[in-house]
Amino acid sequence: MSNKEDILKKYRANVREKYDMPDLSDIKAITYNDPLVQFIKMTESVGGHVIEVKEGQDINELVKEMYPDAKEIASNLPEVTIATRNPDTVGRARDLNGTDVGIIRGQFGVAENACVWIPQTMKEKAVCFISENLVILLPKSQIVNNMHEAYKRIKFDETYDGYGTFISGPSKTADIAQVLVMGAQAARSATILLLPE
Amino acid sequence: MSTGHSKAAKEFLKNQTYAKWHDATFWAVRSKRDNMAYGLDEWEQLREKASQIKRHTITHLDEYLDQFATNAEKNGCIVHWAKDANEFNEIVYGILKNHNVKKIVKSKSMLTEECGMNPYLEEHGIEVVETDLGERIIQLKGQAPSHIVMPAIHLNHDDVGELFEEKLGSEKGNHDPTYLTYVARLSLRNEFLTADAGMTGGNFGIAETGDIVVCTNEGNADMSTSCPKLHIAAIGLEKIIPNYDCLAVFQRMLCRAGTGQPTTTFTSHFRKARPTAHPMHIVLVDNGRSEWIGNPEHWEALKCIRCGSCMNTCPVYRRSGGYSYSYFIPGPIGINLGMLRDPQKHSGNVSACTLCNSCQTVCPAKVNLGDQIYLWRQQLDEFGTANPEKKLICKGLGTVYGSSGIYNLGTALAHWANIIPSPLMNCGLNPWAEGHKMMEFPKKPFHKLIKEIEK
Numbered sequence: 180m181s182n183k184e185d186i187l188k189k190y191r192a193n194v195r196e197k198y199d200m201p202d203l204s205d206i207k208a209i210t211y212n213d214p215l216v217q218f219i220k221m222t223e224s225v226g227g228h229v230i231e232v233k234e235g236q237d238i239n240e241l242v243k244e245m246y247p248d249a250k251e252i253a254s255n256l257p258e259v260t261i262a263t264r265n266p267d268t269v270g271r272a273r274d275l276n277g278t279d280v281g282i283i284r285g286q287f288g289v290a291e292n293a294c295v296w297i298p299q300t301m302k303e304k305a306v307c308f309i310s311e312n313l314v315i316l317l318p319k320s321q322i323v324n325n326m327h328e329a330y331k332r333i334k335f336d337e338t339y340d341g342y343g344t345f346i347s348g349p350s351k352t353a354d355i356a357q358v359l360v361m362g363a364q365a366a367r368s369a370t371i372l373l374l375p376e
Numbered sequence: 377m378s379t380g381h382s383k384a385a386k387e388f389l390k391n392q393t394y395a396k397w398h399d400a401t402f403w404a405v406r407s408k409r410d411n412m413a414y415g416l417d418e419w420e421q422l423r424e425k426a427s428q429i430k431r432h433t434i435t436h437l438d439e440y441l442d443q444f445a446t447n448a449e450k451n452g453c454i455v456h457w458a459k460d461a462n463e464f465n466e467i468v469y470g471i472l473k474n475h476n477v478k479k480i481v482k483s484k485s486m487l488t489e490e491c492g493m494n495p496y497l498e499e500h501g502i503e504v505v506e507t508d509l510g511e512r513i514i515q516l517k518g519q520a521p522s523h524i525v526m527p528a529i530h531l532n533h534d535d536v537g538e539l540f541e542e543k544l545g546s547e548k549g550n551h552d553p554t555y556l557t558y559v560a561r562l563s564l565r566n567e568f569l570t571a572d573a574g575m576t577g578g579n580f581g582i583a584e585t586g587d588i589v590v591c592t593n594e595g596n597a598d599m600s601t602s603c604p605k606l607h608i609a610a611i612g613l614e615k616i617i618p619n620y621d622c623l624a625v626f627q628r629m630l631c632r633a634g635t636g637q638p639t640t641t642f643t644s645h646f647r648k649a650r651p652t653a654h655p656m657h658i659v660l661v662d663n664g665r666s667e668w669i670g671n672p673e674h675w676e677a678l679k680c681i682r683c684g685s686c687m688n689t690c691p692v693y694r695r696s697g698g699y700s701y702s703y704f705i706p707g708p709i710g711i712n713l714g715m716l717r718d719p720q721k722h723s724g725n726v727s728a729c730t731l732c733n734s735c736q737t738v739c740p741a742k743v744n745l746g747d748q749i750y751l752w753r754q755q756l757d758e759f760g761t762a763n764p765e766k767k768l769i770c771k772g773l774g775t776v777y778g779s780s781g782i783y784n785l786g787t788a789l790a791h792w793a794n795i796i797p798s799p800l801m802n803c804g805l806n807p808w809a810e811g812h813k814m815m816e817f818p819k820k821p822f823h824k825l826i827k828e829i830e831k
Contacts (some may be wrong), residue, residue: 181517183441183442183445183455183457184456185459186457186660186662186666187438187442187461188439189436189476189662189663189666189667189668190437190441190613190662192670193666193667193669193670194435194436194437194438194670195435195669195670195672195675197435197503198428198431198432198435199432200428200432201428201429201430201432203424203425203429203621203622206418206421206422206625207417207418207421208423209416209417211478213507221638225637225639225641232779233659236672237674237809239522262438268653271652272602272603272650272652273569273603276565276569278480286459288428291628292628292638293638293639294643294752296638297460299410299613299650299751300386302650302651302652303650303652304598304600304602304650305433305599305603307584307594307598308598308599308602309599309602309603313388314476321602321775323627325624326624326628327621327622327624327625327628328395329622330620330622330623330627331620333620335500335647336673338403339650339651340647340648341451341452341646341648341650341651341656342520342644342646342647342648342650343644343645343647344598344642344645345477345639345642345643345644346641346642346643347638347639347640347641347642347643348608348641350593350594350595350641350642351593351594351641352509352510352557354508354509354510354513354526354527354528354557354592355509355513355528355533355536355553355556356531356532356536356553357401357526357529358533358553358554360554361559362510362557362558362563363562363593363594363595364507364561364565364594364595364596364599365507365594365595365596365598365599365641365642366595368736
């Protein structure tokens, strides 16, 4: 088997001219007068839903109203009292299969493309993908303009420090004859619940 | 005088209905890309930065690779180095064997395609299940991808419907794309739950953090790594970039350029295995890259981020399809990578270019694709793959253009060719008449016209 040094040595020897790193601080990235409005618009355009949660409104009631037929609800969030499964305590990740609604927390949203930063904060991250419908709780004050700002902010969880993802809308594909279908391999719908301060 | 590409393209063009759909579909994707690009004032600035970041990174890659590997190992990952396809396949098989893996689910990876990994693993008794819908379709069909982002674009919904009836037991005659997607979803769900290992490629590797970043619309890379207890990520050396600030530039461009979306649905950062799984393995693959960086004219092909925008816009790709190229990656970037891989084998592709340079106008990393194809053509003689008839013609034309006397005589007499009856000119013996009618030569050549005007 080759080792790192052989490959790096060969590569190094073949580089001809070296180029400098450009200055990235002068990128004139797009910003919005109201990033929240743009975030909502983009979320809808990528096939997601947005609901603004009113002051004092109970999230559990809201989710029950949205998914009256849901039998299995998975979440490890303390404010979610209707969960029937907990991604922290399931025996195996696959036991989360058959989840009708998964409820997770997002750290912040990105106005330009509707991405929501979701660091892993549960033992089994499968809940973020295996659920038929995904509900993401997001404080509405936490919206940045663009990915440059987003990448300055992302942090992994201290306990589950191995994984994080940006999610923008539901899973989708156009692999059959370029017809757009929501719900390829992960959640078939994605709803952002915008939380008041 | 036909090249391998033009012969294959002739087959593609036999089905004119499909050929027109293919052309229009990719033009629509190109238009979506334009909408995205025009929606950002900074688009051209981003392209320039992307190009500069890549130039810097790939000419300092030894340092960044070292940093990446050090950080990944610090995170608890096991990092492997493969000098070529063979070693890569052996490494992956070795890991799977150690964990007694019988079945793997995997997300799309052009690198595993490049290395012929699937057939290798299958020969060694491991079941490999592709989980990107397009990749799954062509896997069930026993075919190779015809586009790097839309691998099953050469099949229509009836083709897929019939395939699923046979392989997945879908309803007879129901060829609705939504229905078929759900059939595949159910079938793949079962695979995700029962596989022993998950494999992903990597769109980016981040030197500063050791993250492997994978971008998908389907969420299949995340599904592939959420249930199985083992994750192997395979990544080409040139996919390493310095840090998150650089990643922001590429994340913003990858999908806008490739499919005309503002982002992929999932941009996932894998730093280490989840708490209930075995340590994550990362395989860094050279397979030619350390040689290509030394090619004075073609090293910049290593800047490519595999978005597919060059093939979407290419007038030749749109009208000839992925299977007309001899290399597994088609279109402008595929022509160049194929020539870097094996010029003797892939010279037939360099004629699949009108030198319109649309590819390098849209490329988000500013790879000079068209210029490179032009340069490859100058080298065909050296590779022993130049066409002898074309060589002879070029020699003849060299004589004509080299002497104003012969040139003027030729243009003055050319119009006499017009009176040759059409069936004699537009026949199989005249290779120029293939696919188009011969031109009419003007009675007054341009030089004469200009002289008259100047009088």
